[in-house]
Amino acid sequence: MKDLSKDPTSPHSAGALERMAAGVTRWSEKWFPDAYIFAAIAVIVVAAGALAIGAPIQRVGVAFGDGFWSLIPFTMQMAIVAISGYVVAVSPLASRVIAWLARLPSSGKAAVAFVAFISIGTSMFNWAISLIFSGLLVRALARRTELRMDYRAGGAAAYLGMGATWALGLSSSASQLQANPESLPKTLLAITGVIPFSETIFLPQSMLMAAVLAVVSIAIAYLSAPGPARARTAADLGVALDERELAVRKPQRPGDWLEYSPLVTILIVALGVIWIWHEFSTKNPILAISNLNTYNLVFLLIGMLLNWRPRRFLDAVAKSVPSVSGVLIQFPLYGGIAYMLTKASATGGLPLSDHLSHFFVAISSHSSFPAVMGIYSAVLGFFVPSGGGKWIIEAPYVIEAAKALNVHLGWAVTVYNAAEALPNLINPFWMLPLLGVLGLRARDVVGFTFTQLIVHLPLVIFMLWALAATLTYHPPVMP
Template identity: 55%
Template sequence: MTDTILNERAAAPREGVLVRMSQTMVAFSERWFPDAYIFVLLATVAVALASIAHGGSPVAVSTAFGEGFWSIIPFTMQMALVAIGGYIVALSPPVAALMRRAAAMPSTGRGAVVFVGVVSILLSLVNWGVSLIFSGLLVREIARRKDIRLDYRAAGAAGYLGLGFGFTLGISSSAAQLQANPASIPPSLMPITGVISFYETILTWQNLLVIVVGTALSAAICYYTTPSDAAAKTAADLGVDLTDVKAEQKPTRPGDYLEFSPLLTILIVVLAAGWFYETFKSGNPLITMSGLNTYNFVFLLVGALLHWRPRSFLVSFSQAMPSVAGVLLQFPFYGGIAYMLTRVKAGSVSLSDTIAHWFVGLASDASVFSFIVGIYSAILGFFIPSAGGKWIIEAPYIMKAANEIGAHLGWTVMVYNIAETLPNFINPFWMLPLLGVLKLKSKDLIGYTSMQFFIHFPVVMLLAVALMHTFTYRAPVMP
């Protein structure tokens, strides 16, 4: 018996150094890391104590927290609907049919992993919810094929690439969306940043270069870290059941007729057609979609049309709701933190002002400032995995420092976007919906996604810092 075990261990492929390191980190995180909500509470308490230590009175700090708690509710709802709209589209029957066709394209298991990774990144540029769910379903569909041997873990990790690198560089970027919308920018932030259009953030050629380089890098990492067919662990090897159990949807009473008829869907789409035409008849459609309300309305409208029948739409909406629980719970705390940072003052200086001066003191020029912002945002992103909510916290002092040192405001937003998502590769917070689709645990994927993090971070951060030299500073533009 002992000889058999020793032989099996000797025959098993030995994982690489980075994979073994990441597994050690995963084991530590699973044992010691609390839910992300606990980090939000810790951040709230820390900022409150820092504001008092900075010279603010406890009453002023408490008042600022209470007043700021509901200050970003419109943005909170908008970001929740970004996720819901993406899920609805990804779960629609036509998209499911498209996914089945896409699953037949790769000819090898290793090629399939690369294919899933590239698809995940490209979809995330439009909507991270679509990317996450479509990629998970795509992996399951490819895993059903009998003609290739797919490493289910590597493919699942590839399906997460859009959340580690990609979604904050496209039109679903919460920071870029917020800065492009006067109605979404908190009153405390508007005087510091003004309105920053997509032409200065995601639609710059510099951002396109980062996307191209990062996508190519991701694909290469996928290719060289995917096990050979002999060492691959398929879904069957991992004990994952790939059978989809679908509840049959049929009307059971006369009152159900309209739920299973496309009549009302057609009427609503016809009703919205005039709005759609007036909204998009002139100008760049991507700029038009920079309005979060417009963005969300389009996705909900497209989702309703793709589902065709109201019952299918309602079911997908319900399935999407768990994914936004963290947004609805945590974002109000970010609003309270932002107010404590900017509204509580010692004399005429807020804690945000002091932190901004600290950034300026460390940075000798815009490039050094960009590097510091990137490192800081990545570290904070590991503990607060929320691009939009965390931007509310960081923006007041980061953008104030950018103004003082002469760093381009739009590219400062993009440096934040590039760095902030990378910790998602090693923090499984946003991985949870994907894990539900794949029926895996975070430890199954993080061995691969950690390697993406270790290689991505130095490459894309150096590129982001170098590109700051191609911009010139401009003062905030008020609406």
């Protein structure tokens, strides 16, 4: 009988994590619906929950309709994240930098681990940069056909910054809000006070957690990635990788000359640079670049400059638009979910989000609070995947409960941050811009991200509980 453990093409020769990822991937490829269906089911579940607490069906429907367009500014921001990243990547200079980085790994599994390292490292500074840059690196690595990198595993590794560490870094929405009193609603500021970075993301305990998650995530990415004999490459998946080369055409008629003249680009970029200089010179640079509008304008200007001629820039934008179709149609559904959670209630009663929060707070104690609230925040984050917006919803009762139970307030923010990232590993919401860049579907990568979640969930909850014991409560600092 043939020894299957020695056959490199056999799943029996793979490690435990690789077999787990392969098994979940096979299941998801068969059963996991399109991300749109995933969002639609979430709408139905939340609507049913609101009806269950006594909210009239008319109120539920009104909340859904009112919320449907509430994320339009954010939807546009996320679409521009994908478009600007694409436009920058197709420029000659950026393509050469990414190609240089793509030459570093020596094997397909090492390439997946390298992408995970880049994704997690960049996410500590800015989650949007992490998402797009890592996706573009995966595409470049996939062009190295001799590596036989599993394209699905590479895509999942590119997503690890959003699924593991971003909320423990500088672009953490909750930490940024709490450190800047002018950004907080006055009613919330009266409850929480100012909680500086030194009490949240720069706590030694928080940095230790981020370091542990980074090491574990990279190790899982490497161990779960299929070897060369079992890898499915971009070609195997039918993903084209050659569309990034944009030919520079010549003007066909006199009216085309401005489209091919860099003069228009230079003037627009000059105006943008003036505004950017003002932003960074009058604000904290970290806060400035963490603002999505600033980030998007910077990258659009860079894209204009690197593509140099307006015609080439417009061609790059046209090629990028298909990558944002999922964002445009699905984000409004999440806006409706958020409103049904927070605004649909029985007459004179509390909304569904408050019912959920009161239940979890009621079963908490000083020692169990981090674990219980971590689980709750992760569950709610699955339905309301918005770091800053969800913190505005949760902060009043989370901080009040932390004060009542004498829990370190900065650690309460860290509990939220660490738990907030967990549902991202299987929720298609934040995957959409990356999937558009990669030309994949959520079902292609969720087997690998679910494998990460299986390890992350108990590890994060344990660290939230264990490290809380090393901290002491301090009353809130009012501005």
